[in-house]
């Protein structure tokens with residue numbers, strides 16, 4: 194056993210994250226909205242080359258890769274994938290070469306996460322989104338034929354094993370809330386490949402958290418053709434199996450809001466730009482254009498519609514991603530330009 198492992202409920206972790214991540218109140222924003230108290234859990238500060246939610250999942254996935262004696266890792270995602278950038282950084286720390294299959298054609302000038310992938314020494318392949326998985330399998334075949342032992346990390350690291358990172362994170366939050374005498378009614382998080390929300394739901398059950406976990410869907414109400422909540426239940430059940438727990442989740446136990454899909458994945462609209470600018474102007478912190486900007490925009494809309502009342506406490510789980518901001522400079526600048534006067538008034 195590699196002596197640098199730690200353990201969670203008997204399962205090995207390869208330590209990568211700066212934990213516990215801070216929790217604090219967004220006092221200025223809560224006051225400006227005259228709405229519920231909003232707390233934030235700063236998983237944009239998990240470390241690993243600009244932070245984000247994948248760090249926690251990768252602790253379990255990289256430990257598994259090392260235990261299986263893999264000699265490289267392969268994963269896939271969008272050109273601006275935070276998951277790919279964090280996997281590349283984790284692979285550096287584990288001493289494993291990393292290959293990434295990114296969707297689309299390589300931009301002329303690398304920017305955002307794509308640029309960081311290059312700094313981190315990852316070998317990049319490009320394929321159109323519908324062919325991305327097939328291309329990844331092709332790369333795997335090629336490496337196997339060369340005598341390599343690749344470890345494949347599925348999109349977003351959202352397996353039961355990866356989700357354990359968020360089961361543990363929920364326990365971490367619960368301890369922080371108890372120590373501070375805080376009670377949270379609703380946790381809001383961006384939900385895409387599902388591992389974060391599935392892990393949080395399991396952690397909530399294990400530590401007796403009485404609030405609700407609400408995922409704001411970023412992509413779709415389907416994942417690989419199956420209803421998204423069915424996928425969430427499968428990931429959570431897989432995590433339970435890994436922990437040796439006979440707990441089962443039903444799809445309708447997961448709360449997911451599908452109203453904020455906008456023009457599709459990675460298309461920045463007014464919702465995201467306004468949320469990014471508002472949180473920047475009131476709290477001096479960065480959201481990202483694809484996930485947390487959309488999820489926070491959804492939260493603001495739900496507050497506006499009085500779905501959440503001023504007597505409630507909401508916790509926004511910041512899952513990172515600000516490295517992608519620079520790649521969306523053109524779209525964001527255009528939209529933020531018109532908003533500035535309104536926001537600083």
Ligand SMILES: Cc1ncc(COP(=O)(O)O)c(C=O)c1O
Pocket residue numbers: 245246274275276349351383384385386387388389390481484485512513514
């Ligand atoms: C910044 C950020 N937030 C949220 C998510 C969604 O997490 P999950 O894929 O576990 O649902 C991602 C996924 O890539 C992400 O990069």
